[in-house]
Amino acid sequence: MITVEKLTKVYGNGDSAVTVLDNLDFSVQQAEIFAVVGPSGAGKSTLAQCVNLLERPTSGSVIVNGENLSQLTEAQLRAARRRIGTVFQSDGLFSRRTAAENISLPLDYLGVTRADAKKRVGELLERVGLSSHAKHYPHQLSGGQRQRVGIARALALKPTVLLADEATSGLDPASTASITALLKELRTDLGLSILFITHEMETVLQVADSVARLDNGHIVESGRVVDLLRDASSPLGRDLNPAKPALPAAPDETTWFVSYTSAHVPSDWVTRLGEALSSPVSLLGASIETIEGAVVGHAQVGLRAANAEAVIRQAQKLGLDARPAAAHDLASTTVAAPAGQKEPVA
Known part of the structure; x- marks a missing residue:
């Protein structure tokens, strides 16, 4: 080692x-x-x-x-x-x-x-x-x-x-x-x-x-x-699997960014989330894959549900982190590090 x-x-x-x-x-x-x-x-x-x-x-x-x-x-x-x-x-x-x-x-x-x-x-x-x-x-x-x-x-x-x-x-x-x-x-x-x-x-x-x-x-x-x-707050995690362009939400929908935070996210989570919220969920884009046997990924969905706390709570029950897309985009913004001198050339 x-x-x-x-x-x-x-x-x-x-x-x-x-x-x-x-x-x-x-x-x-x-x-x-x-x-x-x-x-x-x-x-x-x-x-x-x-x-x-x-x-x-x-x-x-x-x-x-x-x-x-x-x-x-x-x-x-x-x-x-x-x-x-x-x-x-x-x-x-x-x-x-x-x-x-x-x-x-x-x-x-x-x-x-x-x-x-x-x-x-x-x-x-x-x-x-x-x-x-x-x-x-x-x-x-x-x-x-x-x-x-x-x-x-x-x-x-x-x-x-x-x-x-x-x-x-x-x-x-x-x-x-x-x-x-x-x-x-x-x-x-x-x-x-x-x-x-x-x-x-x-x-x-x-x-x-x-x-x-x-x-x-x-x-x-x-x-x-x-x-x-699986850490929604990790800048390195976001850079390893960045969000890809997605379809626009309908005029009456809000775009949410949903990421896997658990090993036990059900494969039909879109349906389950919609049922829990009593509101349809539109899948706008997704990047989900298996790495060393572990399912990881994220998706963008359109929601009509107005109660943000309910969305976050029901997503957590499914092993997901959910946040409005605008909040996710703000968290993903890369802040430039202070300018430093470059590595010497050997």
């Missing part, structure tokens, strides 16, 4: 100092995929570099499987990094090496025998679904296939932790779906702790168990993905 405690990274000194990461605390449990999201300049790339100690934190700790990496010597750190697999946005493959030869690089560097390396590479190619592409060069592979080779190479030394830094950025939707499915499979089969850094909210829904938002070097919100989606 990964534990980050009071992690701070400052570039420069005195008046020119820039604090990129400020007292970050979070943990990634065994067999958990923990996503970190945030805008450009939020500190995501620096966080990735600090987790594998390519950048030394100014203060704080990075603990992997009980070992405090920030206290190790350079020689000890080189050994510890072998237990951390890293997948970058760029696949980083060598163009003159085949897929198999690229995967074998970490093994060759450590002097693993040719027979053992060949066996391990074969296992990894099968694991990522590319056994028939072993002799293909990078230019003969699709973007998704090259990223699979990069993942296989990251697994070559049997790490316990996988760091994925924008691993799906730039891929088409089908390739992104295949990579996220592979990461979830690896998490389950190998018990990997995966730190998944991305700016793609939609990808978080596909892959993550938990998520944190990083903004101006601070974690401003975090939690289990399903819990955030």
Whole structure:
């Protein structure tokens, strides 16, 4: 597992100092995929570099499987990094090496025998679904296939932790779906702790168990993905599953925004709500889906009922949060954070 405690990274000194990461605390449990999201300049790339100690934190700790990496010597750190697999946005493959030869690089560097390396590479190619592409060069592979080779190479030394830094950025939707499915499979089969850094909210829904938002070097919100989606007051939950355009309500109706807050919302809640209010309910739009077996989502409905308290009360009985659309829109308005300096370019 990964534990980050009071992690701070400052570039420069005195008046020119820039604090990129400020007292970050979070943990990634065994067999958990923990996503970190945030805008450009939020500190995501620096966080990735600090987790594998390519950048030394100014203060704080990075603990992997009980070992405090920030206290190790350079020689000890080189050994510890072998237990951390890293997948970058760029696949980083060598163009003159085949897929198999690229995967074998970490093994060759450590002097693993040719027979053992060949066996391990074969296992990894099968694991990522590319056994028939072993002799293909990078230019003969699709973007998704090259990223699979990069993942296989990251697994070559049997790490316990996988760091994925924008691993799906730039891929088409089908390739992104295949990579996220592979990461979830690896998490389950190998018990990997995966730190998944991305700016793609939609990808978080596909892959993550938990998520944190990083903004101006601070974690401003975090939690289990399903819990955030079921919290009507969560800005991160709303950003993960934003409301889509809906039909307009009839002239005699008021538009309400209804969101799932429980695991026990009945599938016929529209009918039940109308019966409880003795007033028809018009479904104007909805976004409802299943994530890891949990039903989450929201809908916009048109109501003729004038008693707002009754609407809220009856919705709660059904495991729903209901509020007039105008109030929801106001809560969803993003307030710009104070302007901060951008993350230094490495």
